[in-house]
Amino acid sequence: MELRTITPFIGMEVGGIDLREPVGDADFALIRHALNTHALLLFRGQTLTEADHVGFSRRFGPLLTHVLKQFLKPDFPEVYVLSNVVDGGKPIGNHKEGWNWHSDLSYKAEPCLGSLLYALETPPEGADTLFASMHAAYEALDGETQKRIRSLKGVHSYATYYGKAFADRTPLSDAQREAVPDISHPLVRTHPETGRLSLYVGQDVVRGIEGMAEEGDALLAELNAHAIDPRFTYRHVWQPGDLLIWDNRSTMHCATPYDDEKYRRVMHRTTVAGDRPF
Numbered sequence: 169m170e171l172r173t174i175t176p177f178i179g180m181e182v183g184g185i186d187l188r189e190p191v192g193d194a195d196f197a198l199i200r201h202a203l204n205t206h207a208l209l210l211f212r213g214q215t216l217t218e219a220d221h222v223g224f225s226r227r228f229g230p231l232l233t234h235v236l237k238q239f240l241k242p243d244f245p246e247v248y249v250l251s252n253v254v255d256g257g258k259p260i261g262n263h264k265e266g267w268n269w270h271s272d273l274s275y276k277a278e279p280c281l282g283s284l285l286y287a288l289e290t291p292p293e294g295a296d297t298l299f300a301s302m303h304a305a306y307e308a309l310d311g312e313t314q315k316r317i318r319s320l321k322g323v324h325s326y327a328t329y330y331g332k333a334f335a336d337r338t339p340l341s342d343a344q345r346e347a348v349p350d351i352s353h354p355l356v357r358t359h360p361e362t363g364r365l366s367l368y369v370g371q372d373v374v375r376g377i378e379g380m381a382e383e384g385d386a387l388l389a390e391l392n393a394h395a396i397d398p399r400f401t402y403r404h405v406w407q408p409g410d411l412l413i414w415d416n417r418s419t420m421h422c423a424t425p426y427d428d429e430k431y432r433r434v435m436h437r438t439t440v441a442g443d444r445p446f
């Protein structure tokens with residue numbers, strides 16, 4: 169197994185490993201450490217079944233299932249499908265998911281530790297994923313701002329996100345809404361394994377700062393804009409066979425468009441359970 173840095177602030181490529189085979193404990197410890205320190209790991213050229221994908225994902229912890237049950241694989245409900253493909257009149261996955269900067273499942277009381285996204289079919293152009301280091305973003309803030317936001321909390325809301333992202337769709341049912349009530353999380357998050365601080369924000373999904381009105385909205389907009397400064401971001405250009413895992417505790421990411429009339433895209437995602445941000 170070989171590890172190669174992708175950018176100085178985020179990302180490592182892990183080569184010389186076939187994830188169809190069980191990963192030994194020593195190699196897995198290196199992978200886990202690299203995830204904590206570099207936040208994004210890329211494994212190229214993989215040929216994974218759903219069972220392989222789920223099996224490797226479980227090494228990082230228990231897996232979660234997504235609230236949109238219609239896009240889960242029946243035999244592997246841990247696998248959430250992202251796709252524009254329609255099969256027999258039915259979409260096989262969620263399309264236009266994540267076209268805003270966010271950290272996965274931040275609207276949950278215990279957001280996920282990480283996500284593993286595996287590319288089965290990718291368009292030859294477009295559909296890149298952008299990633300941003302929230303450690304780098306926090307550390308680049310001036311000391312005064314760091315101090316000011318340390319005790320503040322953002323209100324994360326799946327209903328707000330869904331209303332903005334999927335305005336053309338059937339509104340969430342009462343049961344779906346109740347499954348994901350609004351939740352407050354600190355704006356500055358401590359990585360539970362390294363202790364390093366990061367900025368914890370998000371577009372659309374964070375609807376305000378707890379206890380602050382317009383002033384909070386302005387601050388939030390400022391922090392969201394800062395968080396995605398190109399200084400902290402990496403653009404991933406997908407190839408079929410890529411498996412990416414990212415640490416949701418220290419990154420945000422954002423999908424980008426592609427010609428969905430012309431090209432097919434099929435991606436499988438698993439999500440590793442995490443703990444309450446502090």
Ligand SMILES: [Fe+2]
Pocket residue numbers: 266270271272421
């Ligand atoms: Fe996402």
